[in-house]
Structure formats: C-alpha cells, structure tokens
Amino acid sequence: MAEAAGVAIKTVSRVLNNEPNVREETRQRVLAIVKKLNYHPSLSARSLAGRRSFLIGLIYENPSANYIVDVQHGAMARCREDRFQLLMHQVTGRGEEMERDVLGLVDQTHLDGLIVTAPLSESADLMRALDRRALPFVRVAPNDVAHPTPYVDMDDAGAAREMTEYLIGLGHRRIGFIIGHPDHFASGQRLLGYKAALAAHDIAYLERYVRQGFFVFESGMEAAKDLLSQNEPPTAIFASNDDMAAGVLMAAHELGINVPERLSVAGFDDTYIAKTVWPRLTTVHQPTYDLAYTATNLLLQMLQTGIAPQSMRLGYRLVCRASTAVVPK
Amino acid sequence: MAEAAGVAIKTVSRVLNNEPNVREETRQRVLAIVKKLNYHPSLSARSLAGRRSFLIGLIYENPSANYIVDVQHGAMARCREDRFQLLMHQVTGRGEEMERDVLGLVDQTHLDGLIVTAPLSESADLMRALDRRALPFVRVAPNDVAHPTPYVDMDDAGAAREMTEYLIGLGHRRIGFIIGHPDHFASGQRLLGYKAALAAHDIAYLERYVRQGFFVFESGMEAAKDLLSQNEPPTAIFASNDDMAAGVLMAAHELGINVPERLSVAGFDDTYIAKTVWPRLTTVHQPTYDLAYTATNLLLQMLQTGIAPQSMRLGYRLVCRASTAVVPK
DNA sequence: CTGAAAGCGCTTACAG
DNA sequence: CTGAAAGCGCTTACAG
Secondary structure, eight states: OHHHHTSOHHHHHHHHTTOSOOOHHHHHHHHHHHHHHTOOOOHHHHHHHHTOOSEEEEEEOSOOHHHHHHHHHHHHHHHHHTTOEEEEEEOOSSHHHHHHHHHHHHHHHTOSEEEEETTGGGOHHHHHHHHHTTOOEEEESSSOOOSSSOEEEEOHHHHHHHHHHHHHHTTOOSEEEEEOOTTOHHHHHHHHHHHHHHHHTTOOOOGGGEEEOOSSHHHHHHHHHHHHTSSSOOSEEEESSHHHHHHHHHHHHHHTOOTTTTOEEEOSBOOTHHHHSSSOOBEEEOOHHHHHHHHHHHHHHHHHHSSOOOOEEEOOEEEOOTTOOSOOO | OHHHHTSOHHHHHHHHTTOSOOOHHHHHHHHHHHHHHTOOOOHHHHHHHHTOOSEEEEEEOSOOHHHHHHHHHHHHHHHHHTTOEEEEEEOOSSHHHHHHHHHHHHHHHTOSEEEEETTGGGOHHHHHHHHHTTOOEEEESSSOOOSSSOEEEEOHHHHHHHHHHHHHHTTOOSEEEEEOOTTOHHHHHHHHHHHHHHHHTTOOOOGGGEEEOOSSHHHHHHHHHHHHTSSSOOSEEEESSHHHHHHHHHHHHHHTOOTTTTOEEEOSBOOTHHHHSSSOOBEEEOOHHHHHHHHHHHHHHHHHHSSOOOOEEEOOEEEOOTTOOSOOO
C-alpha cells in the first residue's frame, strides 16, 4: 500500500488518521491509492500499536426488547460516524457475578469505553471497578445522578407528574399506579412524580391504589387485576412503562372492562408496543434513540479530549392516544 | 505473567489455548497464576499474530425488534461459550451500497465469520463477494437454500400449510392471506403453504382474498381493512408474521369486528407481540433463538474444522391461542 | 514437554 | 512536511 503510493507507511498512517503535517498533494495521492486498492487498515494492528481498540461496549441487563433495540440503534448510528464498532453485551448474573462478567468483557476486548444502561449504572461496586481500570464510561438514562461520571437522562419525575396531572385533568381522582422494577432508580422517580401530582391537587395518596411491578407485561397484568378487584376501583391506571400498561389492557379485556370508557390507561416510554395494542396507549415519549446516540457522543468526546463532558438531560413529551378519556360518570 | 509462573510466554499461550504438550503440573501452575493475576490475553495481539479476530459479525436489515432481539441473544449465547465476541451490524442501503457496507465491516474488523439473516442472504452478489474473500458464513433462516454454504432454517411452507389447514378445520372457507415482504424468500414459501392447503381441501385460490404486506404492523392493518371492506369478506385472515397479524387485530377493532367471534386471525413467528395483543394470537412458533444459536454453532464448527457442516432444519409448532375460533354461522 | 526467535501491521516517539 | 526505528503482546514455525 505504502509502496504503491511511493510514501512511507507512516505517511499513510497520518492520512488515514487525519493527522496534520501532510502536504495536500500527498494526502490526495494516498487517498486515491487507498480507494483504488480498497485498503482497510487492520483493526487489530491499530489496536495493539495504539493501545486503543476502537471498540465500545454497551451493557444491558434485561430490558424490554423494543427498548433495547432503540438504544442499540442510537448507539450504533453514532459509532458508525467515527468508525467505531459497538459490542452489545447482555450481562449475566447479579452482584459479584455481574461484575466479573463485565470486567471480563472489558479486560478481554480492551474496550475504549463503555455505555452503561440502567439498572447496571446503579451498582456502586461496578462503577468503582470501572473507575479503577480507568475505563471511560457514560450512563444512559434513566439512572442515579450521584456518581461523577457523565450521563444522559430525562426528567422521569416531571414526566410522571405531567401524566398524572393529565389524568387528573380528565376528572380522575382514583388513579392507580404500578411501580417499575425496584432495582431501577427511575422507578422511584416516576412514583415521586405521581405523588407530587396528587399532592398538588389535594388528592390523598392511598397505598391501595399502588402496586409493585417489574417492568414486564405479566407484572402489569397481575397488578391491574388486583387493583381492579377492590371496591371503588381506580378509574385510571398509570403504569411505569408500556409493557406493564399493555398488561393492564389485557387485564381489562379479560375482566370485560372497556378502555377508555370505564378505565383510562397510561404507559411510559412510547415503545413500539404502545402503538400496536388496542386501544393505542397514551404514554410518555422517552427519546430512547436520542438518549443512546447522545450518550455515545459524550463517550466519544471523552475519548478524544480526555476530559469528561457535561451530562445532558433530554426532553420528553406526553403522547395522548386512545387509552385515556374523561372519567366515567 | 509468564515470569510469575516461571515459564516461557509460549507455555502460557499453550495453556490458554488448550494446546497439547503441556505437563499437567505446569498447566495447573499457569492456570493458578492466571487466576491470581486476573490475566486476560489481549484480543488485538492474538488477532494480529494469529490472523484471526475472535469476532463474529451478525448482519441484519430491518427486521421487527422482537425478532432480532431473539436472534441476537441466541447468537450471543453460543459466542460466549467459545469466548468469541458478537458484532451486530445493521446494514444500510440496498444493492451495491449494501454490499459496500458489509464488505467494509468485514475488511475493517477482520471478522472470522459472518451470520447472515434474511433477506440479505438472498443477495447473490453479496454471497459471491463473501466467497471471494474466503469468509466463512452461515445463513440464518428462513432463506433461499440454493447457495452451497450452510444454513439453518425451518419449513415455512409446511408451517403455513398446517396453519391454513387448522383454519379450514375450524370450518373457514373464505380465508384471507397477507403475504410477507417480497424481498424475503420465506414470504413465497408461506404463500405456497397457504395455497397447498386450499388445494388439498378443494377450496379455490382467490386473488381477492390475498394482499401484499411488508412484514410491518401498518401493512397488515391496511391489508386487513382492504380485505374486510369487500362483499363476502374473509372469515379468517392469516398474516405472514405476527406484526402484520397485530395490524389485522387493530383493523378489526377499528371496524368493530369481534375477534375471534366474527373473524379469526392467525400470525407467524410467535414473537413477544403475539402474547401482548388482545386477543392473544394464534401463531406458528418459530424457534428464532435456537435458529440463531444453531447457526452460530455451525459457524464456529466451520472455523475450527475448516469444513462446512451440514445445514440444519429446525422444527416449528402451532400455538393456538385466543384469536381463532370456529367459523361464524 | 518447553523455549528462543521472528513477525503479525500498525502507532509512538523521535530525527531531520 | 516526511521517514526510519522500535515496539505493542501475542502466535507461528522451528529447534531441542
């Protein structure tokens, strides 16, 4: 390759890495030969010599398929721009086993950086271990903001509060709430938003209208059946994600309760499922793709500059579809 | 590392690669130090010296999220067993642009092998280009079986025929069919199965009961509205995948047609969506995870032995849920 | 059964 | 602005 262009291998390296100090004419000549020969520098050789792998990892635990696919594509899109490759990694185990799994990945592949999704980002032990290895990482929301490393998130509490107020605005007073997985920081934030909205409208917070869910369909269905089986059941149910809200719809169908005529249902995330169930779900649009794209962007910036960029908060919006209506008389 | 164990670096290499000719005692000593020092050999150094990357690529075009996540996890699970890493890659463009995208990935990362999902596996040009690079690859079903490289698939035609016969068994005679994306070989196979079942039961194949879809929700919904708006509408609709079947349910809901009382609906794939819509979908269970796991297994075998293993066909099964019933009087 | 030498294809650090 | 030398951490091919 270098011989074909009549330059030293070092010059080719300079051109391909966009380094300065190459005459424009030389650059063009090299570029032409590169194209002609369809030359691609070897990733492994670059990695070994340059002590960087051009590999970014994205670790996740057990999220809903529609959510993780959005995350994946957002991160991939940003990686592609800088010719980085993205390594998706589903962690196994919990606690120490999870840590060993992640660190094994890091050590073996010599990742340049890591994107950590919730709730993995809430393991203080893992964060500490990553710090110890001096591995740059960015957390993708929603998660705990206490750690000093950069993150991208949205205002979960604010969004949940807005959704709850939207339901209150429709005249609902008995509003059920299904909490997300207890391991997720966001679950607590969304619950907080729900409570804040009630308080702001002088509606008492009643435990009997609140159930613990686990971010999965079945848990939403179970919780809804439980909520709806009591005297004075809620006239609206707000589930902490779309999968659980879809479960609420399923429960309503099975119980013969019409949505939204007799029961309003709201979700959170605005994943694919929200548009495919009937009636279509009113939900909070979480900019999942953008969150991942932005997180990757911050990570890449950090790798280039060596300094940690500012964390970012992205916007959300309510999406009102067919699963909510004014409270029945 | 080698010094700590008091052996040559080559011996460590032998132990870690499970090569023969190491005394058991030596092996144990090295293993102990490896564990103690938490030593992980550098992937890039191994790749450079050994001319292999321990990286497998999985390319896909634009499948439904639930499908690709199953594929991804199946392939990941098998990779993990042999300490290979999986690089997911969504191709951009079509035709020549798609080819350049894939070959760029291959050349840059020096993948050891590739898993090709449909409909990419149907591009003769791409297959030829991969062959020219002597890159081992396996195709994950469903796809065209003409090419000599190994693949894993299921009997799409047989499954579609069985499902159609199930509907016929329920008394349906006017059975609508929504074809899958025209780029997918499997789409034609499923149509063939539908036709075969009709023929076997002396039911005329009528074009007015057949519509072209594209494997996405909206296309199923549009097709169903069209099918149901005619005189003597079908009493059952069989969609070539679950996403489209969910679209059929949505259309039925919007038209006020009760499922399954007045209309039976069947899907194909048995992805997550089949269990979350109401009523739950009767569908063909496609062993997506196993298909991907098995494809990866064949690829890894091929890498080790250098010879192409036998292709495999995996089983399917009908899953009868709540969206189908006997024909209305 | 074990090891010393050469080399994989780049980048780093330096010289000119 | 350009290049020659050294070296990244392993594996290959060979010798003993």
